[in-house]
Amino acid sequence: xxxxxxxxxxxxxxxxxxxxxxxxxxxxxxxxxxxxxxxxxxxxxxxxxxxxxxxxxxxxxxxxxxxxxxxxxxxxxxxxxxxxxxxxxxxxxxxxxxxxxxxxxxxxxxxxxxxxxxxxxxxxxxxxxxxxxxxxxxxxxxxxxxxxxxxxxxxxxxxxxxxxxxxxxxxxxxxxxxxxxxxxxxxxxxxxxxxxxxxxxxxxxxxxxxxxxxxxxxxxxxxxxxxxxxxxxxxxxxxxxxxxxxxxxxxxxxxxxxxxxxxxxxxxxxxxxxxxxxxxxxxxxxxxxxxxxxxxxxxxxxxxxx
Amino acid sequence: xxxxxxxxxxxxxxxxxxxxxxxxxxxxxxxxxxxxxxxxxxxxxxxxxxxxxxxxxxxxxxxxxxxxxxxxxxxxxxxxxxxxxxxxxxxxxxxxxxxxxxxxxxxxxxxxxxxxxxxxxxxxxxxxxxxxxxxxxxxxxxxxxxxxxxxxxxxxxxxxxxxxxxxxxxxxxxxxxxxxxxxxxxxxxxxxxxxxxxxxxxxxxxxxxxxxxxxxxxxxxxxxxxxxxxxxxxxxxxxxxxxxxxxxxxxxxxxxxxxxxxxxxxxxxxxxxxxxxxxxxxxxxxxxxxxxxxxxxxxxxxxxxxxxxxxxxxxxxxxxxxxxxxxxxxxxxxxxxxxxxxxxxxxxxxxxxxxxxxxxxxxxxxxxxxxxxxxxxxxxxxxxxxxxxxxxxxxxxxxxxxxxxxxxxxxxxxxxxxxxxxxxxxxxxxxxxxxxxxxxxxxxxxxxxxxxxxxxxxxxxxxxxxxxxxxxxxxxxxxxxxxxxxxxxxxxxxxxxxxxxxxxxxxxxxxxxxxxxxxxxxxxxxxxxxxxxxxxxxxxx
Numbered sequence: 001x002x003x004x005x006x007x008x009x010x011x012x013x014x015x016x017x018x019x020x021x022x023x024x025x026x027x028x029x030x031x032x033x034x035x036x037x038x039x040x041x042x043x044x045x046x047x048x049x050x051x052x053x054x055x056x057x058x059x060x061x062x063x064x065x066x067x068x069x070x071x072x073x074x075x076x077x078x079x080x081x082x083x084x085x086x087x088x089x090x091x092x093x094x095x096x097x098x099x100x101x102x103x104x105x106x107x108x109x110x111x112x113x114x115x116x117x118x119x120x121x122x123x124x125x126x127x128x129x130x131x132x133x134x135x136x137x138x139x140x141x142x143x144x145x146x147x148x149x150x151x152x153x154x155x156x157x158x159x160x161x162x163x164x165x166x167x168x169x170x171x172x173x174x175x176x177x178x179x180x181x182x183x184x185x186x187x188x189x190x191x192x193x194x195x196x197x198x199x200x201x202x203x204x205x206x207x208x209x210x211x212x213x214x215x216x217x218x219x220x221x222x223x224x225x226x227x228x229x230x231x232x233x234x235x236x237x238x239x240x241x242x243x244x245x246x247x248x249x250x251x252x253x254x255x256x257x258x259x260x261x262x263x264x265x266x267x268x269x270x271x272x273x274x275x276x277x278x279x280x281x282x283x284x285x286x287x288x289x290x291x292x293x294x295x296x297x298x299x300x301x302x303x304x305x306x
Numbered sequence: 307x308x309x310x311x312x313x314x315x316x317x318x319x320x321x322x323x324x325x326x327x328x329x330x331x332x333x334x335x336x337x338x339x340x341x342x343x344x345x346x347x348x349x350x351x352x353x354x355x356x357x358x359x360x361x362x363x364x365x366x367x368x369x370x371x372x373x374x375x376x377x378x379x380x381x382x383x384x385x386x387x388x389x390x391x392x393x394x395x396x397x398x399x400x401x402x403x404x405x406x407x408x409x410x411x412x413x414x415x416x417x418x419x420x421x422x423x424x425x426x427x428x429x430x431x432x433x434x435x436x437x438x439x440x441x442x443x444x445x446x447x448x449x450x451x452x453x454x455x456x457x458x459x460x461x462x463x464x465x466x467x468x469x470x471x472x473x474x475x476x477x478x479x480x481x482x483x484x485x486x487x488x489x490x491x492x493x494x495x496x497x498x499x500x501x502x503x504x505x506x507x508x509x510x511x512x513x514x515x516x517x518x519x520x521x522x523x524x525x526x527x528x529x530x531x532x533x534x535x536x537x538x539x540x541x542x543x544x545x546x547x548x549x550x551x552x553x554x555x556x557x558x559x560x561x562x563x564x565x566x567x568x569x570x571x572x573x574x575x576x577x578x579x580x581x582x583x584x585x586x587x588x589x590x591x592x593x594x595x596x597x598x599x600x601x602x603x604x605x606x607x608x609x610x611x612x613x614x615x616x617x618x619x620x621x622x623x624x625x626x627x628x629x630x631x632x633x634x635x636x637x638x639x640x641x642x643x644x645x646x647x648x649x650x651x652x653x654x655x656x657x658x659x660x661x662x663x664x665x666x667x668x669x670x671x672x673x674x675x676x677x678x679x680x681x682x683x684x685x686x687x688x689x690x691x692x693x694x695x696x697x698x699x700x701x702x703x704x705x706x707x708x709x710x711x712x713x714x715x716x717x718x719x720x721x722x723x724x725x726x727x728x729x730x731x732x733x734x735x736x737x738x739x740x741x742x743x744x745x746x747x748x749x750x751x752x753x754x755x756x757x758x759x760x761x762x763x764x765x766x767x768x769x770x771x772x773x774x775x776x777x778x779x780x781x782x783x784x785x786x787x788x789x790x791x792x793x794x795x796x797x798x799x800x801x802x803x804x805x806x807x808x809x810x811x812x813x814x815x816x817x818x819x820x821x822x823x824x825x826x827x828x829x830x831x832x833x834x835x836x837x838x839x840x841x842x843x844x845x846x847x
Contacts, residue, residue: 012682013683013685013686016682016683017677017683017686020676020677020680020683021677023676024673024676024677027673028669031640031644031665031666032666035644035662035665035666038644038647038650039647039652039654039662042583042647042650042651042652043654044651044652044653047649047650047651047652049651050583050584050585050651050838051649052648052649053586053839054585054588054649055587055588055589055590055836056590056591056592057588057589060589060641060645061589061638064638064641065638068633068634068637068638072630072631073630075630075676075680076626076627076630076679076680078680079626079679079680079681079684080622080623080626080681080682081682082680082682082683083613083622083626083681083682083685084619086682134455135453135455135456135459136453136455136456136549138614138689138757142686142754142755145685146685146686147614147686147689148614148616149614149615149616151543151549151550151615151616152543152544152549153543153544153548153549154543154549154616156616169764171755171757173614173688173689173690173757175448175449175453175689175758175759177447177456178378180760181374181757181760181761181762181763182762235375281443281460282459282461283459283460
């Protein structure tokens with residue numbers, strides 16, 4: 001093997017799994033075999049009376065205290081060494097910021113490009129900075145054995161490297177409310193050249209380009225996770241026919257009636273807790289990081305949902 | 307309420323009060339024990355039903371029987387019910403109360419009225435939890451771990467549910483105090499520490515954890531209530547708080563709490579195996595000592611729930627090390643139990659089958675715990691179905707099966723009637739099979755990366771989820787057979803008298819059912835709890 005080649009997180013962790021599982025299997029088989037043998041051999045039908053009254057043996061106790069101690073210390077040390085590899089970011093890693101909010105992921109790159117999927121180049125280590133806008137989420141890549149909680153107010157990170165092109169699952173692992181299990185995305189590992197082209201942001205390749213598509217934006221920002229387009233009930237009020245609708249809202253705990261207009265929509269996106277529609281929970285995260293044109297595109301899009 | 311014609315001295319007859327008042331205001335440890343048993347076991351059945359609903363929902367991807375919000379509430383209520391209303395109070399409150407005072411040779415616990423208050427606190431707390439499900443914003447949807455900031459933000463009825471659990475905590479503290487005092491002060495003449503049955507030893511270790519750790523739960527829960535009602539911002543990073551601090555506080559209690567749940571179960575098994583092997587327990591001192599070691603070291607390992615949380619790598623190092631230390635006394639117990647079987651005369655009756663399957667299921671749970679204790683491997687399986695499987699192997703395969711063993715072993719003593727043996731064995735076989743199908747698949751799912759608390763999942767997880775759900779049905783059928791057989795037997799079954807299994811601890815030396823004051827004359831203890839040679843030919847002690 002090429003000694004300069006980067007050890008992937010999977011290659012760092014899997015041997016630890018093999019070691020502990022192997023040791024556990026031997027122990028479990030030993031215990032089970034002994035139990036079954038004793039139960040059969042010394043069953044009352046074969047052994048009407050006990051043939052020993054032994055109630056202990058110091059040497060046995062010493063052996064089966066010392067042996068597990070050595071074994072678990074080996075497991076501990078091996079586990080710790082593997083963990084350190086997860087914490088040690090290789091030099092030259094590409095930085096991506098993962099922003100988690102109920103219940104979507106958004107990945108932003110150094111050049112300002114954002115994406116709901118995590119695009120990475122094959123063979124290049126990626127450091128993912130983990131940012132939460134509301135509650136605790138979990139950044140989990142099963143294929144890479146990588147997991148780190150996304151805690152509001154805390155600078156957590158994870159790193160991994162994809163050594164083959166392909167699509168890998170990305171889950172939220174820390175329970176975060178109603179649509180926790182829908183807070184999934186993928187890692188898209190692309191060959192370097194393809195990745196560079198994607199990052200350059202070809203036409204129609206995402207929200208950094210001009211001529212914003214409101215529907216796509218609503219999808220990417222996760223709006224549609226809670227607000228339906230067809231009037232079906234969700235975690236938040238449906239977008240169907242929202243413009244001009246009369247709603248009863250709670251403003252600082254006081255009920256009042258309003259008619260939905262553009263101003264109300266803008267405010268509800270930037271400061272969702274200001275006016276909460278009656279009957280819904282005040283759980284929507286604020287989208288203060290939207291660009292002005294993104295905000296306008298969304299409001300435009302909402303205005304035409306009949 | 308009297309299941310059979312008992313002698314006048316029996317605790318079923320001999321009471322100053324009548325009707326329901328003779329139970330809910332009784333200070334007799336046996337009546338309080340049965341109150342605890344029936345109330346905790348009732349909640350166990352509620353928890354089982356909720357668990358079956360969860361499995362039904364997960365049988366296939368997408369919506370099967372309920373929506374996401376309902377599912378989240380159901381798994382929360384399943385966890386809260388099973389942990390706070392069943393497992394924590396179940397063995398100490400139920401069988402601890404029934405058996406421990408008799409095992410030490412006492413007439414009752416040290417503070418009988420405090421004991422009654424403990425049950426009342428438990429039942430009031432449980433009632434508050436129940437009320438919280440149907441009022442306010444509906445049942446809590448936070449998971450039983452109540453992690454902030456989510457638990458501070460959700461509109462469901464978290465505050466009231468947490469208040470109920472807060473009250474139940476006081477019940478546990480008082481029971482712990484009562485048991486420690488009883489074991490120290492009320493042992494009969496000749497009942498030295500070296501002659502205490504291991505079930506009592508395990509309750510002693512448990513009681514210290516209850517007394518020392520539960521106040522921290524109370525503080526943590528009080529802080530959630532303050533966060534929600536007063537907006538203190540203690541855990542809110544935008545206001546200088548820290549959500550990770552909550553996790554530390556929560557697990558400083560809740561990890562020792564799993565030892566409150568498992569230690570008495572280990573005690574049950576340590577009492578049953580020698581009796582059905584007719585051989586003294588192997589390594590009595592090591593088993594008793596390892597209970598204390600688990601209680602002590604187990605109080606220092608809470609951080610292993612938080613390797614991925616973002617706490618420092620130094621903390622990961624320390625907590626991983628301490629976690630592996632706890633594995634050692636648990637291994638010592640398993641080796642000693644298995645060695646007790648060697649050259650014995652083994653009878654595979656229902657209590658023994660449940661006790662032996664405890665060893666196997668607890669071993670699987672404990673060994674999978676090593677995967678979780680090692681920092682490198684924990685990162686992959688943390689917050690996945692692997693943890694769900696691990697936890698159920700230890701808590702259900704461990705404590706649950708020990709609880710069933712205790713039901714078959716000790717309840718006939720109190721009813722004077724017994725269950726039929728064959729259906730009990732059929733029930734055991736079904737439960738053991740269903741259990742492994744149900745939870746082993748979860749561990750595999752977790753290795754494959756399916757996170758826990760997932761209402762919906764990707765198609766790649768579909769087959770094993772279906773298998774797991776089928777396992778839950780087999781387990782449920784076994785459970786129903788067990789319950790029908792057991793309770794029909796206790797009320798209408800064949801008479802149970804004397805000492806049919808040949809136990810040598812004090813509970814087998816007194817009349818069946820026990821008299822109100824337990825002992826007709828004050829006992830003088832002359833031998834250890836597992837010296838079966840001291841039994842007379844007719845099985846009496």
